[in-house]
Amino acid sequence: MARLVYALNQSLDGYVEHEQLGPPDPALFRHFIEDVRSLTGMLYGRRMYEVMRYWDDDLPEWGADEREYAAAWRSKPKWVVSRSLEVAGPNAGIVGGDVALAVRRLKAEHDGVIEVAGPELAGSLSDAGLIDEYRLYIHPVVLGRGKPFFSGAVPRLRFVGSELMGGDVVRLSYVPS
Secondary structure, three states: OOEEEEEEEEEOOOEOOHHHHOOOOHHHHHHHHHHHHHOOEEEEEHHHHHHHHHHHOOOOOOOHHHHHHHHHHHHOOEEEEOOOOOOOOOOEEEEOOOHHHHHHHHHHHOOOEEEEEOHHHHHHHHHOOOOOEEEEEEEOOOOOOOOEOOOOOOOOEEEEEEEEEOOOEEEEEEEEO
16 A cells, blocks of 8 residues: 655745745755655645646756656656646646545555645645655745645644755654654
8 A cells, every 4th residue: 555645845934835945956856856766656736736747848958867857757657636627747647526535546556655745735635634644845944924834734743754855954754643
């Protein structure tokens, strides 16, 4: 059975505004390349998926690491939870209807880790008791506003680890207790 892991970059004050956090340093970006390679697949909310579709294109200004990340991302199945999208891009499908039931099926049908991205989607999956681990990539930036990492009630969490990622980002890992 697959594990569902909610992982996302955030500011010190808990916001996930990726454009304001800036690009990751080279060491953190290498971590993300290896992370994507290790995944069974990714589960996105529509808005986060639209942000990540950036990796479907090959851009001439990309270096070797960007091309490597794009290749890893494209190779993985993606499931997009959306009421408005009718078609998703390559290697992606739409999840509609009863999302909790669909995610339970995904977890039952796969092994490994399915990473979920998108705070609203993660909030609804947390409410349904489907998130197995929370990975918070904390950047040393205070934004003061934006979309929060946690979009609703979160079960009581138990700390399971931390790691310095790159020069100044800390990954905190928690599981429901």
